[in-house]
Amino acid sequence: MPTAEAPARMLIxxxxxxxxxxxxxxxxxxxxxxxxxxxxxxxxxxxLPQEQARQRNPAAERIALPGHLLVxxxxxxxxxxxxxxxxxxxxxxxxxxWLRDRIWPLESRLVDPQFVRDGSTLAFAEMLLGGTxxxxxxxxxxxxxxxAALAVGIRSAHGIIVVDFPTVYASAPAExxxxxxxxxxxxxxxxxxxxxxxxxxxxxxxxxxxxxxxTISREIGxxxxxxxxxxxxxxxxGIARHGRRPLARLDALGLVGPEMIAVHAVHMDDDxxxxxxxxxxxxxxxxxxxGKLACGIAPTARMHAMGIRVGIGTDGSASNNRLDLLGxxxxxxxxxxxxxxxxxxxxxARTLRAMTLDAAAALGLDGRIGSIEAGKQADLVAVxxxxxxxxxxxxxxxxxxYACGREHVSDVWVAGKAVVRTRQLADVLVRDAxxxxxxxxxxxxxxxxxxxxGRV
Amino acid sequence: MPTAEAPARMLIxxxxxxxxxxxxxxxxxxxxxxxxxxxxxxxxxxxLPQEQARQRNPAAERIALPGHLLVxxxxxxxxxxxxxxxxxxxxxxxxxxWLRDRIWPLESRLVDPQFVRDGSTLAFAEMLLGGTxxxxxxxxxxxxxxxAALAVGIRSAHGIIVVDFPTVYASAPAExxxxxxxxxxxxxxxxxxxxxxxxxxxxxxxxxxxxxxxTISREIGxxxxxxxxxxxxxxxxGIARHGRRPLARLDALGLVGPEMIAVHAVHMDDDxxxxxxxxxxxxxxxxxxxGKLACGIAPTARMHAMGIRVGIGTDGSASNNRLDLLGxxxxxxxxxxxxxxxxxxxxxARTLRAMTLDAAAALGLDGRIGSIEAGKQADLVAVxxxxxxxxxxxxxxxxxxYACGREHVSDVWVAGKAVVRTRQLADVLVRDAxxxxxxxxxxxxxxxxxxxxGRV
Numbered sequence: 052m053p054t055a056e057a058p059a060r061m062l063i064x065x066x067x068x069x070x071x072x073x074x075x076x077x078x079x080x081x082x083x084x085x086x087x088x089x090x091x092x093x094x095x096x097x098x099l100p101q102e103q104a105r106q107r108n109p110a111a112e113r114i115a116l117p118g119h120l121l122v123x124x125x126x127x128x129x130x131x132x133x134x135x136x137x138x139x140x141x142x143x144x145x146x147x148x149w150l151r152d153r154i155w156p157l158e159s160r161l162v163d164p165q166f167v168r169d170g171s172t173l174a175f176a177e178m179l180l181g182g183t184x185x186x187x188x189x190x191x192x193x194x195x196x197x198x199a200a201l202a203v204g205i206r207s208a209h210g211i212i213v214v215d216f217p218t219v220y221a222s223a224p225a226e227x228x229x230x231x232x233x234x235x236x237x238x239x240x241x242x243x244x245x246x247x248x249x250x251x252x253x254x255x256x257x258x259x260x261x262x263x264x265x266t267i268s269r270e271i272g273x274x275x276x277x278x279x280x281x282x283x284x285x286x287x288x289g290i291a292r293h294g295r296r297p298l299a300r301l302d303a304l305g306l307v308g309p310e311m312i313a314v315h316a317v318h319m320d321d322d323x324x325x326x327x328x329x330x331x332x333x334x335x336x337x338x339x340x341x342g343k344l345a346c347g348i349a350p351t352a353r354m355h356a357m358g359i360r361v362g363i364g365t366d367g368s369a370s371n372n373r374l375d376l377l378g379x380x381x382x383x384x385x386x387x388x389x390x391x392x393x394x395x396x397x398x399x400a401r402t403l404r405a406m407t408l409d410a411a412a413a414l415g416l417d418g419r420i421g422s423i424e425a426g427k428q429a430d431l432v433a434v435x436x437x438x439x440x441x442x443x444x445x446x447x448x449x450x451x452x453y454a455c456g457r458e459h460v461s462d463v464w465v466a467g468k469a470v471v472r473t474r475q476l477a478d479v480l481v482r483d484a485x486x487x488x489x490x491x492x493x494x495x496x497x498x499x500x501x502x503x504x505g506r507v
Numbered sequence: 508m509p510t511a512e513a514p515a516r517m518l519i520x521x522x523x524x525x526x527x528x529x530x531x532x533x534x535x536x537x538x539x540x541x542x543x544x545x546x547x548x549x550x551x552x553x554x555l556p557q558e559q560a561r562q563r564n565p566a567a568e569r570i571a572l573p574g575h576l577l578v579x580x581x582x583x584x585x586x587x588x589x590x591x592x593x594x595x596x597x598x599x600x601x602x603x604x605w606l607r608d609r610i611w612p613l614e615s616r617l618v619d620p621q622f623v624r625d626g627s628t629l630a631f632a633e634m635l636l637g638g639t640x641x642x643x644x645x646x647x648x649x650x651x652x653x654x655a656a657l658a659v660g661i662r663s664a665h666g667i668i669v670v671d672f673p674t675v676y677a678s679a680p681a682e683x684x685x686x687x688x689x690x691x692x693x694x695x696x697x698x699x700x701x702x703x704x705x706x707x708x709x710x711x712x713x714x715x716x717x718x719x720x721x722t723i724s725r726e727i728g729x730x731x732x733x734x735x736x737x738x739x740x741x742x743x744x745g746i747a748r749h750g751r752r753p754l755a756r757l758d759a760l761g762l763v764g765p766e767m768i769a770v771h772a773v774h775m776d777d778d779x780x781x782x783x784x785x786x787x788x789x790x791x792x793x794x795x796x797x798g799k800l801a802c803g804i805a806p807t808a809r810m811h812a813m814g815i816r817v818g819i820g821t822d823g824s825a826s827n828n829r830l831d832l833l834g835x836x837x838x839x840x841x842x843x844x845x846x847x848x849x850x851x852x853x854x855x856a857r858t859l860r861a862m863t864l865d866a867a868a869a870l871g872l873d874g875r876i877g878s879i880e881a882g883k884q885a886d887l888v889a890v891x892x893x894x895x896x897x898x899x900x901x902x903x904x905x906x907x908x909y910a911c912g913r914e915h916v917s918d919v920w921v922a923g924k925a926v927v928r929t930r931q932l933a934d935v936l937v938r939d940a941x942x943x944x945x946x947x948x949x950x951x952x953x954x955x956x957x958x959x960x961g962r963v
Binding site for chain 1: 592594595596598599600601602605629632633636739794795797798799800801802803804824827828829830831834837838840841842844845846847848849850851852854855895896898899900901902905906909910911912913914941942944945948949951952955
């Protein structure tokens with residue numbers, strides 16, 4: 052019998068479990084049936100058949116999940132959370148007009164820590180309710196994003212953002228770096244927060260800053276989160292300005308390597324793809340954003356065939372109005388098939404791995420999250436497969452990727468803490484805080500209207 | 508004051524309404540704010556500002572929908588509803604193996620009226636809860652599909668299916684036609700049921716039957732629902748066998764015209780597209796199915812640019828495991844942009860029209876459904892935009908297409924009858940019948956397992 056001092060244990064008992072273990076390989080593995088995850092504090096301490104788990108842990112709290120599939124928490128590999136407040140302000144506009152007439156004028160007038168906190172709170176709550184337990188964010192005032200993430204209860208990586216030009220947040224690369232690195236130093240030991248260097252894109256950051264970022268990355272081991280080859284224009288302009296393709300320039304500057312998270316990677320020639328493969332770069336694939344802004348479709352079936360690791364990101368709400376990683380993953384799988392002509396491209400288990408373990412590895416977090424294994428953090432998502440529209444269940448993982456929606460996500464844990472129970476944010480204080488932010492969105496909407504109409 | 512004999516009226520009072528009127532044109536129109544739909548029995552009798560509607564109808568029942576957007580019911584232009592029982596049996600397999608090793612062997616052993624009734628019940632309930640109020644179905648034993656549709660409460664069009672070869676349903680084209688036309692004669696006056704001629708595809712129906720179908724269509728004015736150019740192989744084999752592309756052959760046989768609903772239309776050359784435009788054909792675009800089976804991506808931005816009408820279909824659950832027309836529409840809009848390089852291709856209002864009025868017109872039903880206008884049937888969908896992930900609302904229609912999911916569909920009416928209230932099937936008898944079918948899915952799953960394992 053456990054003594055009074057023994058840490059409290061919890062048994063999560065789903066009907067099916069997809070652990071996404073690294074050693075199962077890309078093809079995945081059969082679901083575990085009637086197994087339990089034994090959780091102690093923030094960690095998974097065991098994965099066992101339910102009977103055995105109960106015998107070994109007779110005092111543990113038991114969470115029965117009949118008809119549910121348990122999977123590792125989803126990792127959203129690219130987001131600009133704060134932009135939730137700009138969701139829908141520039142829909143159906145070409146990228147240039149979208150940026151020039153809407154996003155940039157609004158950002159230059161609106162962005163401050165309060166904007167970032169409110170927008171990020173909306174976005175992180177949306178993500179959590181849809182099963183995303185970890186998000187790789189990039190935005191100005193990351194200290195405000197961190198605050199929102201911790202308040203909502205999501206695990207997060209934050210970009211130490213760098214652009215060459217001044218913004219309300221900082222004036223030049225050195226200041227961007229100083230501010231971001233200082234934040235990182237303050238939060239180094241935080242169990243739920245990590246950081247990436249985030250030079251925005253090859254066309255917004257010059258050689259000097261990029262070189263310095265490569266050096267810092269090597270010295271302190273941070274991933275480099277950067278937009279790459281999102282549009283054909285970006286590649287053409289890069290060639291015109293620098294005499295080579297942007298990815299080749301990044302390579303020459305020392306940024307192409309296992310630390311790199313190349314966001315979008317839509318316009319890729321053979322040389323680009325070989326460079327990603329040789330450098331062990333991870334791609335953050337954002338199919339909905341690439342569609343909405345008419346950028347194109349990334350060659351993700353080829354990437355997988357070449358052994359390139361691909362994670363999935365939602366991008367920000369202004370270019371993908373739905374922060375739904377499960378929906379994004381379904382689209383990723385369907386597009387890989389449609390564009391390659393191979394129905395076996397991006398099969399369900401491989402897609403689940405892209406949105407969990409592969410993305411975690413890109414963030415340098417695969418030792419802590421991304422799979423359901425003893426020793427890892429208990430970041431878990433339960434999906435209720437008992438709905439009429441999911442009956443019968445021939446293959447739970449296939450059902451998850453191709454038939455489920457975020458509406459079937461029932462329970463979510465981050466570091467062992469229940470953050471979503473029966474499709475609702477578990478913590479009443481978080482719910483209240485979210486309601487307060489929703490109440491304030493009207494004020495933000497009015498300010499947007501005033502700016503766009505030229506009244507202020 | 509209304510007399511006791513006056514028919515009961517209902518005022519549906521959403522915050523926003525997108526009526527999708529034909530005369531607004533493809534660009535759509537601004538949403539009506541604080542307007543009411545006045546419903547009497549099965550029909551819309553008026554659309555008025557709420558205050559005015561209340562003054563004129565003081566005794567009417569009022570349904571307040573603050574923060575909701577009201578739109579015409581969605582029209583699913585291509586489905587094989589019964590296949591819900593086969594959802595997930597052949598995922599990630601190439602089309603040929605999917606058909607040869609899974610779908611055909613299973614269908615030949617399983618399909619009977621009970622299979623069709625159970626599968627269709629699952630599918631129609633899923634569609635209704637997601638806002639689809641009318642579905643164009645194609646399957647064997649359509650009398651069983653009709654039964655399921657009427658029991659669930661969805662409006663439906665049913666294919667008078669024809670293939671050249673014998674199945675459990677019929678032995679030869681003449682018998683297929685006789686059975687289907689007899690069903691249509693029995694149900695001619697039914698307010699919720701209509702019919703299409705449904706020669707399965709150019710490669711499964713010979714010239715004689717196709718010619719006869721063209722004649723019947725002209726004589727009795729039925730649409731022709733047919734798969735066309737789904738795969739590159741189909742086009743190549745059609746050329747090898749008939750000396751011309753399948754669509755050109757259909758044209759020569761008299762099938763290409765305003766009655767035609769060309770399903771898929773993925774592999775289209777310039778001549779094919781001109782033929783569709785000249786014939787005023789409607790395309791039933793099924794992007795998720797075309798992705799899942801690796802068929803490709805239909806050139807829908809070009810179709811719109813050429814004035815070709817395009818509706819949206821889910822296809823059956825075995826090739827698109829989610830019967831969610833709103834999700835399908837979002838993908839349609841994003842793919843049109845991604846493949847055309849134009850972010851203004853398939854804008855939100857145009858996409859809403861594709862999934863309502865344009866699809867209704869293809870079925871010959873645009874005089875009765877597809878828009879919110881006096882005189883039309885009250886087929887309506889309310890979407891709750893008050894969720895945190897939908898705040899703030901800059902443009903309700905854009906929010907619907909790009910940010911909402913079927914989880915935000917709150918209320919659905921078919922012919923003035925509330926079939927979904929607060930995200931639940933409104934009729935307890937329908938809920939009970941659905942639960943019974945869900946209970947039986949285990950039996951169907953066992954039979955599938957036995958057939959695939961060769962045990963029976």
